Amino acid sequence: MENQILFADLGLSDEVMQAVTEMGFVAPSPIQAESIPFLLDGRDVIGQAQTGTGKTAAFGIPLIDKIDPNDKYVQSLILCPTRELAVQVSEELRRLAKFKRGVWITAIYGGDSYERQNRDLRKGCQIVVGTPGRVMDHIERGTLRLDQLKYIVLDEADEMLDMGFREDIESVLADCPEDRQTVFFSATMPKPILDLTKRYQRNPQLVKVTKNEVTNANIEQSWYAVRPDAKFEAMCRLIDFHQIKLMLVFSNQKARVDEIVEQFQMRGYAAEGLHGDMRQAARNQVMSKFRGGTTQILVATDVAARGIDVDDVEAVFNYDVPMDSEYYVHRIGRTGRAGKSGKAFTLASGSEKYRIRDIQNYTKVEIPRGKLPTFADVFAIKKTRFVERVQQTIEEGTSEFYSDIFDTLQEAGYEASAIVSALAQLNLGGVKMTEDNLEEEARKKFDRAPGDRNGNSRFGDRRGNDRFGDRRNNYNDGRGGNSTRERVDRDGKPFRRGTDAGMVRLFINIGKNFKITPSHIVGAITGETGLPGKVIGQIDLFDSYSFVDVPKEHQQTILNALDGNTIKGKRVNVEVARV
Missing domain, CATH: 3.40.50.300 (P-loop containing nucleotide triphosphate hydrolases)
Structure with missing residues (x-):
């Protein structure tokens, strides 16, 4: 057996x-x-x-x-x-x-x-x-x-x-x-x-x-239709209602990671962020605190979270729905480890709801739409926990240092009920009512398949391609810094001069004279930053230098990681190309 x-x-x-x-x-x-x-x-x-x-x-x-x-x-x-x-x-x-x-x-x-x-x-x-x-x-x-x-x-x-x-x-x-x-x-x-x-x-x-299912059966998944401006409040309610002690929060944007961390810290949660702009020493420190339980909440991008493996994560929150269904599977796979149960909460706004269907098609698992707890639901849970803690403290015996506080307050003329209410308020915090209706109404068209989707992932027709197959076949020898070859893009289509929208071109002072190939450049970028290879755009190799197109949002991360580093043993300079 x-x-x-x-x-x-x-x-x-x-x-x-x-x-x-x-x-x-x-x-x-x-x-x-x-x-x-x-x-x-x-x-x-x-x-x-x-x-x-x-x-x-x-x-x-x-x-x-x-x-x-x-x-x-x-x-x-x-x-x-x-x-x-x-x-x-x-x-x-x-x-x-x-x-x-x-x-x-x-x-x-x-x-x-x-x-x-x-x-x-x-x-x-x-x-x-x-x-x-x-x-x-x-x-x-x-x-x-x-x-x-x-x-x-x-x-x-x-x-x-x-x-x-x-x-x-x-x-x-x-x-x-x-x-x-x-x-x-x-x-x-x-x-x-x-x-x-x-x-x-x-x-x-x-x-x-192998498992028969793409996702772990130990993970309880749910998604919530939430207004964009109410996502953080919705997340806090779910954390408090489910009494979650250790969790991962994923965002699609590194700038938003810092915003979410700041909001958590203002609310009194022990939260830290992890993204590609951080130095390795800072990343190591954040991970050490998270593994040790000092940090309750780790907020991260997909790239920064690659390789994170902590067995006791109770829940994963998708603050943003991932663009790729594979990322969803990797994200929620951080909980429900080693035979334990876990929870995965996904907050969807606007067109993000369509991606829920893509994820369901990919994982072949129905993700039920959940109902957010109301303010009253959360506060009732907090009061119940407070009463339980008070009862436990009484049963275990209270310290003599506190025994005279009640007498002092009663002698000052306060009723016992008023004293208890005040102590509870000091412990639980002031009651700041927030609106209950955080949810975004699901549009009727969400209940029928959109005509241009058919359940396919956004990256469906790209995932199976050999990343370098077409490109390598079109690299002829350039001379004197001029390229006379026909250049092609990632999908083998004729190259249009200029950089695609959302991309920026970087100059690297190393080329074919050093026996450099496109895979060396891709390997250097992915290895030093953790970015997936599929985000890298066109690469043009010349005798003594090269150009590579990268997403603008990752430009600084790549510059920080590569400039002054080595490729095939040669120290390289990397800068934004003057085009």
Whole structure:
């Protein structure tokens, strides 16, 4: 029967078993139960499982078990698509290696200091976790050597390919010894992943643990038709009514993240924001406070939240309905982890309601429309909780420091009921009535299918395309800074001079003379910022420089991340093109 296997049955070392026990694990998840025996046996493995199923421990437990702490060279390398995931994986591996003395683990990724990373690598780390772009940089600089590598893992391999890292991944794999153990973990197995497994793995064992549904059945989903100006109030009511203690709030715009955080803080909630303009040290601090429970609410954009994996998130709020149905699945997947239940609330205004239907078509799950609690509903819950807390305090015994307060007030001539009411008001706050009708009336046309939608996602006809297939075939050799070739856009259509609306053109002082390809530029941008590759527009390569079109809203994030950084080991200057 499923889940009958225990970690104690897997033949793990005493040090690893002690760490696993301390972390509260008794029985492995399905992906762990199927993968760990093959990995301990030295087999190459292809693991297919969704995020949140215990993939990190599935490869991390056997990896730690097999590490030799007496050898200080790099024995294991884990490639991750984003810096957040790299940090998260390295932290979990450290917990698994807690009782195995002499095992050193470091994370290397864009946005962090080379000095710190070089120091860790010189010291001697057996396990390196990193993003492909920064790993390639260290290999080319000679600060990371893989000649004695025994074990390489590609975590979320499909994400890395989608972000344009294929060439970097192949370069890293080519630098590894032929007799290493190679492990791929991926939520999906598209043809490019299978091509890589055929080329770089030896007789791999396929371990497939998938869910029948796209979304987790443990997540209670609901959506609310809310006026745009009432979204924040609606969110606060839902938080208070459902007594939510730890939650994620998603917005489509980084500017709005700061606005929402400020509103929460003015209301007395412990909230922090996470978006692409923040420095890595600040991001790490925010995540540490959220994981530790000091921060109750984390407000983030989709890009900034990639790689966040916290088991105790009780609810996810979609302040804005995501533009892409896939993002909805990734967002709400942050709750309902490790067998726990979770809630997902989506606030929709105006045309956002149509996207609810797109999401339902994509997930094949009906999302019920909820009714917002009224002011009276919320206040009744608050009063009930207050009474329960008072009763508990009385039963546990009150401190003598407070015993004379009631007597003092009564002696001053106040009635007992007035004293209790005043104390309750001080505890619960003043009653500030807000209007009850926050909801936006659903238009009749929402109940019938719009003629131009047919349930398709906004990105439906773009998702399946090879991002570089058409573009690469049209790159001829430019001479002297002039481009005489026919240029094409992302979809293979003839290029129109000028930049598309909503995009800005950036200049990069590196080109074909340095053997740069479009995927190197895409990989640098996605790796350093966490942005998905599909937001990047046209790329034009010349001999000594390049141009790339990027969304205006992400312009500063990309400039901050790339300017002064390196691509293929060369330090680059990036600025807005003068066109």
